Amino acid sequence: MVPYDTGFGGDASIARSPATGSVFGVGAVVATTAGTSGEASGDAPHDASGDASGDASGDAPGGRPGGRHARPRAQRPPRPLRTRLPGRRFRVFGVGGLVAVLLGGLLTASLVLAPVFGAGDDGRKPFGAGEAAPAAVPPPVQGTGYYRVVQEPDGRWMFRTPDGRPFYSVGVNAVRNQEDLERDTGRCPYCEAVSSRFPNPRHWVEATTQRLDEWGFNTLGAWSDSDLFRGRFAYTPVLNLSGSAPGGAPAWDWFDPAFAAHVADVVRVTVTPRSTDPNLLGWFLDDELHWGPDGVAPTTLLDEYLARPEGTAGRTAAEARRGDPQGFLRDAAQRYFEVTATAVRGADPNHLILGVRASSHTTPPEVVQTAGVFVDVFSVNAYRPTPEAEAVFAQAGGSVVPAAPDLRDFHTLSGRPVMVTEFSSRAAGSGSPNTVPAGLPVEATQDARADRYSEYVGPLFAAPWVVGHHWYRYADSPPGGRAEPDDGQNSNFGLVSVDDVPWEPLVSRIAATNAGAPGRG
Template identity: 50%
Template structure:
């Protein structure tokens, strides 16, 4: 056979060993395996004949040798090379992951499923999210009163017809205050509806101890009438709703009533602040420890309620003393100059000698800065309602400074005698806000809307002394008392800067004077025997129905 013809034959017929056999021999040699014996010499014709017979003879089936993972071949598209099932699966998966040349083909393979561990993780996270959502929704639904079936806002008022002011399109989540389309200041419920706060202070089952007898007359009457405390809660809730009230005022046990009313806790930053080692009643707000005290108050009282939508807002204090008559002084500057040497407040007061108004402004700035910032560290949602200022003895500088820190300015607007007004005017001179029936001055000085945080009326026919504190007007009987409520409340309703009126308080004070201050007045809507003063409460129901944004308040569900 010629050279050219021989080159046209396959390598096997030319007597050359296949490349796979040569590599196998090389691997065996590198592994120190014994060399194979040389094949006997055959003629070219015999060798071709034997190799043809070998190709035509069927090969017996035998297990494929184990091939390392890195050397396993991938089957080509013509299927000319045999591969293991594992290799075929991997090749098919690789081909399926390749982008199709024609994405519109109907037989395009779907993406392979994610690894088992990732699928388990996805399912676990999904189930947790669903469970959390259902639980949160259930709790929120249970915490709210019924809403929507009779037009009632779940936070208090019911609208038989929509008020003149348009409702905002969005909801707030917490109580807010703003002006309506007519320029009237008003509260807004967390649902976004207009709201006028009508409240009663000190709604609680455990009342005052008579300091003369050491007993609690109201406690005994309540226990006899309501063996189960839940019955007292149900009866009181129904009473307040029937009389047109929608808010639990300062000093109330709001935790007992659940989501039936809006409520306004009092934090008592100044009232509970007693600097160690100092005599008298002057509280040094410039002491660095006052800020630490404020942080403690916030942790204890604000943090647990920081996301409660029924909380209308925070009172910072109840009439802190701005120096008028404090420690024998007539100004706050004199009171601070009387502090011990080295006290932070005295060091500050030394810088304001001869400028009492300037020092009042500096002290007010320090008070509001410490207290409001402490609240906002924990609660950025709820309103700050001021400090329940006195109608007669609040300095002008304090009201002005408050406008930069509070959302609403609260005032206790008790009806006082002319003698009390004259005496209060001598304590602070021109620095004291002039008392007006509609509280206009407090609004104009602060630039904020006003909440009447407490007012009341007393009658001589209740069988109580009405002697302490002795500065309030006393009417002859319950009819006159009810008429005073109607007149004063209507004055407040007509003032477009007043956003609510709270009555002081739910139960009368004991005849022997309450512990510790001796207050003994007919201030309650119910007597010490738990019986309502019906003439007063009937008139309250009619008057409260005329409050702004009010077409009749729904009775809260007991």
């Protein structure tokens, strides 16, 4: 029995396999590590107009430090006691490793047309690539009491709030006041800064709520402690139903009945209690699952299952597909989504299934097509690698879904609307080494980071199949590298520094860009 972090403020002891490592947004090459998710609950649908909720300001107790950049860290009081170690699990991307991808054809899926679908509805209406976004804000419609996703009469896909208003999800990952510990020192620089400025956590919540409102965000993305923000934002927990073992292979044998039992346990503990929460946007089943060779595990999923002990369910399933890696990939994806999505829908028919936060550069088309049969929204973690890293992907060859700026191929293959669930940028001069993860650009200034945000989001706003985008992350990682998961991430990905100082002009430009999101007017 291993404590399973529900991510909602408490642990429940249930049988599970150690689930470690997943592919970072641009691929995996260097290392695989483990971490616990930091999800929570209790957030209301947020008005897309961005009106502030709450009466506190960024100048709440302690004052709001000024300046364009974070001040150097000084000696601070001991860090506050952490009740859990929230974090996300991924493999660090690097350009020096081999990036191999699965070869494969396309799975033929039976698609049922429907203009509107929500949780529990298997219908879909693939949207024609190239159709333009609507010129006007869609009118309110009859609410259902829960978030749903619809295709408007003009073809635009949109979320609808529980009361029927159009809603494009603009989110931030890892919004929490208990941040990552530093690898070598064991300190939590962000925790120290926050506890010094906001002795009462509610004051941090009010100040952070006002910031997110002002910057145009309406959703708490993955790894956020949404228990602290009850009634303020939509929220999107990650269930981590499978994960990956060290080396990349699935930690669970998806064909083994024990996996279905494990999923049922997680669903009972985490999903069932929230099945009637109107503030829950939807569930992520997992995060950046491993589907084959990606530079960490150089073998196909078929090879990995053939290496399992003889007589196990997965080995038996693999033997039936020996010599047909693409066929086995389809079988494995079918089994994974059938077990997980069926369990979640059975316990919670009210909420959307938002997919598995697929890595944009390592996800085979067979997986995208199969997922489309089971999920309501296809979620993609889509980073923009350096040219050198792109060259590594190109040299690897194989068949993965192209990560175009508007992500149209993910929509075309899945038949579902698409949501970007991770993207980010970082800059020099921020006090962060920006060496981990490798393979991502380091901009010269915060102004350049702001440019990258606008350039990235523009094609998403114009793509009628995109229903949201979530930025990674709220606060920078510790300069000394984070300890949990022990991957050493040390980058300036945050909207704020480890001293809780907003990065300007990044956040001002983000606010101006987010004001143009679909559904706002």
